Amino acid sequence: MRYKVSHIIRVDYEPPVRVAHFNLRLMPIDWPGQRVESYKLAIDPLPEKREERAGAYPFNLTRVEILKPVKTLEVRSTFIADVGDAQLDLAVQTMSIADVAQAALAERDAGLMAPAHYLFPSRLLPLVPEIMAWARPQLPSDADCLTGGLALARAIKSGFVYDTKATEADTPVEDAFSIRRGVCQDFAHVLIVALRSVGLPAAYVSGYLRTYPLPGQPRLVGADAMHAWVALWCGPQRGWVGIDPTNGVLANADHLVVGMGRDYSDISPIDGVFVGGASQKTYNSVDVSPIDARLAVS
Template identity: 80%
Template sequence: MRYKVSHIIRVNYNPLVRLAHFNLRLAPIPWPGQQVDQYELAVDPLPDRREERPGAYPFKLVRVEIMKPISTLEVRSTFIAEVGDAELDFAASGLTIAQVAKAALEVRRLDAMAPPHYLFPSRLLPATPQIAQWARPLLPPDADCLSSALALAQTIRSSFQYDTSATQADTPVADAFAIRRGVCQDFAHVLIVALRSVGLPAAYVSGYLRTYPPPGQPRLVGADAMHAWVALWCGPQRGWVGIDPTNGVLANADHLVVAMGRDYSDISPIDGVFVGGASQKTYNSVDVSPIDTRTMAS
C-alpha cells in the first residue's frame, strides 16, 4: 500500500519567544517492509541553524536553532511511503518467552536496534509491580513469545477504554493502568512494562496509522493522528515484530514507522528549550492518504 503523509505542527507563543532550540523526530527510519521516498521537512520561520544526525536509538534527529523573536513556529513533515503486511507464520514453531529472554541476554552488540537496550526500566517506564503481577499469568515462561504478547495486547484492547481526556503526555504508566483508560501512548507503555517484567525486549514505536471513516462518510483530511505501538524482539530469527495494543493487532500495512525508542520521551516528535513565551498552544494536523489507486478502487 502506498501513502502520502503530511504532518503539520504549529505552536503559538504568548508573549514572543526570543531564542529557541528544538529537536524534531519526524523523518521515518528504515524498517522492514517499508520504503520511504520524497521526504521533506520545512520549518517556518527559517532556522538560523539546522543540523541533522542519527539519534541514540532508531530515529533521525533534526536540531534547529532560531535566534530571532517569533510568535509562531510551524513544522511541516511530508513523505511518500510504501508499506507491506508483515509475513509471519504463526503455525511455525516460535521461541518461548523463557527462550527469548535468555537469547536477549546473550546478545553482545549494542547498536541502536540491539535488544539489551529495551530490557530494562527507562525514564517514563519504571518497574511497576502492579502491572507485572497483572501480566504474569498471561505470560508464562513456556508459552510462545509472540502469540502470548499478541494475546496480552488484545486483553488491553478489550479491557482498557480509549479516552483522550483521561491522561496527559506525562501521566505515569501506573496511573494510566490503575484507571484502565488513556490513549495509544498509555496502552503501548502498559504493554512494554508488562513484557519487560518477564525479561522480553520491548520498545516504543511512533508513527502513523491509516484510519478508516465510518461507512458512507467521507475521509476527513487532517483527522488522522500520530500513533504509537510496541516492537517486541522475538529472538534472532524473527527479530522485531510490531504489536498494536490500541487495536489488538500486529502492525501491518496500515502502520507507518517513524521512530523507535525505550519510551515516548526518547522519540517525542518535538521538544526543546526556549526563552520567553509564558504560554504556548500546540496544534497538530496529520493526514495519511492512500495513493494506490488500484487498492482504493477495490
C-alpha cells in the same frame, strides 16, 4: 500499500519567545518492508541553524535553533512511503518467553536495534508492581513469545477504554493502568512494562496509522494522528515484531514507522527549550492518504 503522509505541527507562543532550540523526530527511519521517498521538512520561520543526524536510538534527529523573536512556529513534514504486510506465520511456534529472555541476555550486539537496550526500566517506564502482577499469569515462561505478546495486547484492547481526555502526554504509566483508560501512548507503555517484567525486550514505536472513515462517511483530510505501538524482540531468528495494543493486532501495511526508542520520551516528535513566552498552544494535523485511487475508497 503506498501512502502520502503530511504532518503539520504549529506552536503558538504568547507572548513571542526570543530564542528557541528544539529537536524534531519526524523523518522516518529505514524499516523492513517500508520504503520512504521524497521526504521534505519545512520550518517557518527559517532557523539560523539546522542539523540532521542519527539519534541515540533508531530515529532521525533534526536539531534547530531560531535566534529571533517567534510568535508562531510551523513545521511541515511530508513523504511518500510504500509499506508491506509483515510476513508472519503465527501457526509456526517460535521461541518460548524463557528462551527469548535468555537469548536477549546472551546477545553481544551493541547496535541501536540490540535487544539489551530495551530490557530494563527507562525514563518513563519503571517497573510497576501492579502491572507485573497483572501480566505475569498471562505470560508463562513456556508460552510462545509472540503468541503471548499478542494475547496480552488483545487483553489491553478488550480491557482498557480509549479515552483522549483521560490522560496527558506526561501521565505516569501506573496511573493509566490504574484507571484502565488512555490513548495509544498509554497502552504501548503498559504493554512494554508488562513484557519487560518477564525479561522480554520491548520498544516503543512512533509512527502513523491509516485510519478508515465510518461507513458512508467521507475521509477527512487532516483527521489522522500520530500513532504508537510496541516492537517485541522474539529471538535472533525472528527479530523485532510490531504489536499494536490499541487495536489488538500485529503491525501491518497500515502502520508507518517513524522511530523506535525505550519509551515516548526518546522519540517524541518535538521537544526543546525556549526563552521568553508565558504560554504555548500546540496544534497537530496529520493526513495519511493512499495514493492508489483504488485503495482510497476501500
